[in-house]
Amino acid sequence: MASQLDQLKQFTTVVADTGDFLQLAAYAPRDATTNPSLILKAVKQPAYAPLLAQTVGAHRGQPLAALVDRVLVRFGCEILKVVPGRVSTEVDARLSFDTAATIARAQRLVQMYESEGIGRERVLIKMAATWEGIQAAKALEHLGIHCNLTLLFSFSQAVACGEAGVTLISPFVGRIYDWHKKQAGAAWDEAAQAGANDPGVASVTRIWRYFRKFGIDTEVMGASFRNTGQIVALAGCDLLTISPELLGQLQQSEAPLRRALDEVDAKACDARAVSYNEASFRFAMNEDAMAGDKLAEGIRLFAADTRALDALIQAA
Template identity: 50%
Template structure:
C-alpha cells in the first residue's frame, strides 16, 4: 500500500482544493475550500462556465450592482461545493466572507444564505455542509448559534490553544489548526535551530489540542491543515481528519514506505473544566501568543483580499 492508502486507514483524509477534477484522482472523504482556492479555480479556463452561470444567477435575482456581485460570488462558492459533493461521501467546507470575521450577526446571516443556496438551488442537505468561519471570538459565538440549528461549522485559521478551547466549549463541530503557518512564523523569526517533526511547533500544537480534547471527552473534530511537507502530515497520522493539498497527496501516493499511527485516543480520566472561557479571558489568552495574533490577522486579511479579487473578476464580466 502507498502512504496515502495507509494514512486513510488511520485518519479521514480530506482534500484542500477548489479544483473539482482533483476529487476523482485522490478519492478523499471530505473536501475543504477557501477564498484563495475558489479564486484559483475560477481563474482556470475550464471553470469559465461557472462564472457565467453565477453572473446570470445574480442578474436574475436583482438588486443593485454591489448586491449582484456579492450574489454572484456566493453562487460560485456554492456551485463549486455542490459539484465537489457529487464526488465525495462526506462534507464540503464553504467559507463565510472573512471580512465578516468580527461581526457575529452578519456571519450568521451569511451562513444562512450559503445553506439556503445549497438546499434550494441544489437540493443538498445542510448535513453535508461545513460552514467555515475564522476562529475569532465573534465567529465562535456565531458557530455556537448555528450548531443549534443543525448547521455544522469548521472553525479555521486556528493558531492558539485558547481558540481551540473556546471552540470545544462552544460545541463547534470541527476545528482546523494550521500546522504549516505556525511553522512558517517560527522559521521566519529564526526560532528553529534545526528541523525535524519532533520539534515542529505546528505539529506539536495539534498534538496538544488532540490530547486535551480526548482527555476531556470533547466531541469537536480536529482536522490538521496547512501542511508544508509530508513529515508534518505523517507526524499527525491518527488525527481525526487531515486536509491536504493535491501536491502533497501526490507525494504520499507515490511512496510505499510504511507509516504508523502517531496519535491515539487517551483514556477519559479527566473532567471538562467547570468554568468556560469568558470573552475577556479568551482575548487575553490569545493575546499572549504573538504568533497566533499575527497569523490570525494575516490569514483574515489575505482571505479578504482574495474575496475582493474574486469580486473584481465578477464585475469585469458583468
C-alpha cells in the first residue's frame, strides 16, 4: 500500500515548509516555503553555521537589511538545488504596511536570485496579506515577479488577492484552528471539530471552491497544519505546505487517503461573487475578529524573529 504522502501527491502538489534544506530530499516535495521563523530556526543549527558565516563574510560591509536578504537568498538557492519547483522567500514583515518599500525589497530579492543564476519563475516573493501587501503584490505581478501572500486568515483577504492577480495564497489552517479552540475553551469538542468541520479546513475549502467556481487563477496553498487530519481533509487543494514532522507522519502511514476537494462540487456550490475595495476590505477585516487578531499577531511574531535574525547576522 502506498504511503499517505504518496497518495496525497496524486491529488495535491506537496510543498515542504522549512528552511532546513538538508531534510528535503527524503520527502521529494515539488516546492518549498520559508519564513523568518523557519530561517532563524535553521541558522541556529550547527550544520548551517558555515553557510551563515560564508554568506555574511562574502558581503560584509553591506547594510544589515541587504545582508539579511543575502542570507535568505542563499538558503533559497540551496533549497532549489533539492526541489525541482519554486521556493518562497519572505519580505521583511516590518514592511507589511508599506507598499512602496515592499515592492523595492521584493525587486531586490529577485535581483539577488537572478545574480545567482536563478530565474524569477522559480521564486515566489512572500508578504503579509495586508491591504498594502496585496497592492504591492499586484504591482509586482505586473512586473513578472510572482507572489505568495501569507498570514491569510479570511475570505476577504483571499478574494482581494484573487482580484489582484496574485500567483498564490497561503491560508493558515492551524492558526485559525488555534484561535477557535482558544475561544471555545472547555467547550471545545475536538472530535466534532475535526476533518471538514475544522474551522481552518473549512476556511480553505470555502476559498478553494470560490476560486474554482469563478475561474480565479490564484493558486491556493493550505499552510500551518497542526495534525495530519487537517492535511487529509484538504486533499485535492492546489498545494499544501507541510512541516518535515508531518511529512514524516504521512510517509509512515498507509491509511487510505481520498480526494476531499472536488472541482465539480466547487463549480456547483452556491457562492456569490464579491469584490473589495480598500474601505470594504478594511471593514471586513475589522468585522472578523479571528482574522484581525491572527494577522496582527503573525506580523509581530515574524518581525520579532527577523530582529533576532538581524542580531545573529550582526554577530557573525
